[in-house]
């Protein structure tokens with residue numbers, strides 16, 4: 001989308017040191033003629049080196065990433081950095097303040113609005129700034145998600161496939177450097193409007209996460225996130241770190257993927273979903289994922305939902321109440337099962353830069 005952003009800011013992306021300020025997006029609703037939406041941003045820069053864009057609050061009900069990014073803004077000394085961090089813990093600020101996945105202003109999902117539109121509604125305008133301004137000055141992108149209000153997810157680092165083998169290899173090395181207990185290859189069934197897929201098309205080294213969910217704050221998710229982000233920054237040479245990879249330090253990651261549409265289980269009716277398994281369970285194709293109950297019709301037989309493939313229960317619906325078509329379970333399989341590409345994930349990470 002061509003055109004200039006209406007977002008203004010006093011941040012100087014070229015200045016050394018730590019700046020904590022806001023991106024200001026003009027917003028003129030009934031009760032505020034000349035107001036702005038203020039999106040918090042920090043730029044921490046020291047000399048030359050890679051620029052890493054760290055994003056939280058893409059969805060407003062996913063809290064581990066924003067908490068860790070806030071901690072980094074408060075605690076990081078620019079002397080610990082070699083290069084530049086652009087940290088935005090609550091990118092879709094209206095959604096974050098509302099604790100909602102989608103913006104309360106225009107009802108839109110930030111992660112389905114790329115590449116954005118400078119003349120669009122609020123969410124489109126924020127997306128456009130990220131896509132056209134921030135992606136252009138960044139070398140790498142870390143997008144911190146969790147399961148949000150409707151799903152609880154095994155803490156994991158996410159890699160999206162890239163058509164560019166060279167970038168794919170860099171993304172593999174970065175996601176393995178994150179060192180999450182699980183590494184998931186995810187393409188969102190080919191969805192191209194996400195921040196990750198857009199960052200990859202823009203040529204950025206990109207790492208995502210899923211860190212828990214259920215609208216809660218996961219202690220394990222916080223720990224995985226805090227350690228993983230620093231691991232990636234060390235891997236990219238922006239922060240001091242040891243040269244050992246998480247694998248060399250003994251951190252094991254299981255590399256999994258969603259086997260396409262077969263991995264998703266949807267509620268077959270409206271009602272209350274009774275899951276049959278805990279997150280992390282091994283489940284079998286055609287076995288029962290759960291039952292949808294009709295609480296106001298106790299004599300009516302519940303409707304059964306089935307798994308469409310065998311694998312590990314990676315994500316599970318959180319609220320009991322479901323509508324037909326709600327995602328109630330996501331199954332993942334070992335990465336070598338079923339999909340041949342991108343098989344590069346099985347090559348060993350190349351030796352780290354000497355630091």
Ligand code: CA
Nearest residue numbers: 059062145146
């Ligand atoms: Ca999310």
